[in-house]
Amino acid sequence: MLGIDLSTKPFKVQAVAQLLGTTVDSVRRMVDEAGIEVSRQESGPKTRLFSVENIFDLAQHRSSKRANSKPRVKNQVIATIYAPKGGVGKTTLASNLACRFALRGVKVLIIDLDFQSNLTLSFGYDSELTQEEALEAGMSPSRTIESHFGHLIPGWPYGRRTLADVIKKPYGEAGPHIVPSDLTLDRLDTMLTYEVLEGKNSDLTIARLLKEGQSGKDPHFDTSDYDIVLFDAAPAKNRMTRGALLASDFVISPVSMEKFSTKALSYLSSVLTEMQDQFERSPELVIVGNFFDPNRVRVMGQLLTITQTYQEAWLDQTIRRSEDFPKALNGETDLPLVLSKPSSTSAIELRDVADALLIRLGVIDG
Numbered sequence: 137m138l139g140i141d142l143s144t145k146p147f148k149v150q151a152v153a154q155l156l157g158t159t160v161d162s163v164r165r166m167v168d169e170a171g172i173e174v175s176r177q178e179s180g181p182k183t184r185l186f187s188v189e190n191i192f193d194l195a196q197h198r199s200s201k202r203a204n205s206k207p208r209v210k211n212q213v214i215a216t217i218y219a220p221k222g223g224v225g226k227t228t229l230a231s232n233l234a235c236r237f238a239l240r241g242v243k244v245l246i247i248d249l250d251f252q253s254n255l256t257l258s259f260g261y262d263s264e265l266t267q268e269e270a271l272e273a274g275m276s277p278s279r280t281i282e283s284h285f286g287h288l289i290p291g292w293p294y295g296r297r298t299l300a301d302v303i304k305k306p307y308g309e310a311g312p313h314i315v316p317s318d319l320t321l322d323r324l325d326t327m328l329t330y331e332v333l334e335g336k337n338s339d340l341t342i343a344r345l346l347k348e349g350q351s352g353k354d355p356h357f358d359t360s361d362y363d364i365v366l367f368d369a370a371p372a373k374n375r376m377t378r379g380a381l382l383a384s385d386f387v388i389s390p391v392s393m394e395k396f397s398t399k400a401l402s403y404l405s406s407v408l409t410e411m412q413d414q415f416e417r418s419p420e421l422v423i424v425g426n427f428f429d430p431n432r433v434r435v436m437g438q439l440l441t442i443t444q445t446y447q448e449a450w451l452d453q454t455i456r457r458s459e460d461f462p463k464a465l466n467g468e469t470d471l472p473l474v475l476s477k478p479s480s481t482s483a484i485e486l487r488d489v490a491d492a493l494l495i496r497l498g499v500i501d502g
């Protein structure tokens with residue numbers, strides 16, 4: 137069975153070269169070498185038209201075949217993208233990082249942990265439609281959501297499923313794999329909250345699940361194949377967020393350099409300190425500056441405060457405010473910005489953030 141859920145606008149060879157950080161010639165060579173089937177324009181110069189799946193297949197082929205560009209993947213890393221505020225770019229960062237990591241040949245599982253399902257939507261799925269409604273609207277039923285992270289939790293009262301049944305592969309086998317979400321994911325929060333009230337230690341449920349997943353011990357949830365597991369958390373500090381943070385090695389926290397207040401970061405630090413006190417574990421903080429505007433004096437003042445207070449956590453690579461982001465959401469494309477506009481400044485900034493994070497998180501050797 138093909139793992140491909142969606143079809144998107146084709147890419148020309150120049151865009152593919154840009155995405156893979158290589159030359160047009162070497163893309164052509166890799167296509168032949170890997171025996172990847174690329175379609176051609178029907179009329180005119182018969183230009184090659186790459187699908188998004190083709191690009192991820194090439195990325196995987198390159199990382200498995202060519203020792204010099206193969207990232208040396210170390211242990212599996214678990215990270216949560218979280219900030220206590222909405223609208224700071226968590227989901228944007230999550231979807232774009234997932235794609236950039238996969239373009240480096242890193243195997244990514246990304247889990248939508250927000251029942252508002254913005255991440256799920258950003259990969260082209262419609263969490264509101266039932267399969268019947270999709271068929272009626274002439275859409276592929278693979279664009280709908282039938283299950284989510286809750287279905288992977290032991291004791292889930294609505295029927296546990298296996299990871300293979302739940303994941304979506306919007307760009308094929310070699311692209312990022314997604315555990316989608318819909319409104320009913322809220323029930324997981326309720327379930328975990330009840331369990332805590334009953335005196336169970338449910339804050340560690342997700343950590344236990346991930347641990348068994350890493351070792352491949354739990355046949356319902358075998359994540360041993362992935363180099364990185366990423367959670368896109370909701371801004372609410374609910375039980376799911378707490379569980380994901382406790383399961384994570386890292387928390388990647390975007391801060392908006394526009395509406396920045398030191399409150400959000402000091403709140404997050406206090407949450408991590410409390411976790412450490414109560415559970416003797418907490419993820420390491422990495423801060424990513426977003427909506428950055430180096431021309432504004434106030435921003436530079438804020439930057440100085442953060443880099444002094446959170447010197448260790450601050451990532452030097454930042455993302456500027458750009459109109460490309462809201463445009464990418466206009467429904468013109470189902471692709472995260474790094475794929476839809478690979479040569480834009482924002483895509484290049486996201487690439488640099490992704491590359492720096494792979495090293496900082498210890499996914500690959502620097």
Ligand SMILES: Nc1ncnc2c1ncn2[C@@H]1O[C@H](COP(=O)(O)OP(=O)(O)O)[C@@H](O)[C@H]1O
Pocket residue numbers: 221222223224225226227228229254426427428455456457458459461462465
């Ligand atoms: N650097 C940026 N420049 C401009 N708009 C951005 C930037 N980063 C994110 N956005 C936009 O901000 C909005 C909120 O982003 P989102 O990732 O959904 O935030 P969160 O997940 O933290 O709530 C989205 O419309 C997104 O396109």
Ligand SMILES: [Mg+2]
Pocket residue numbers: 226227228250254255369370
């Ligand atoms: Mg979000």
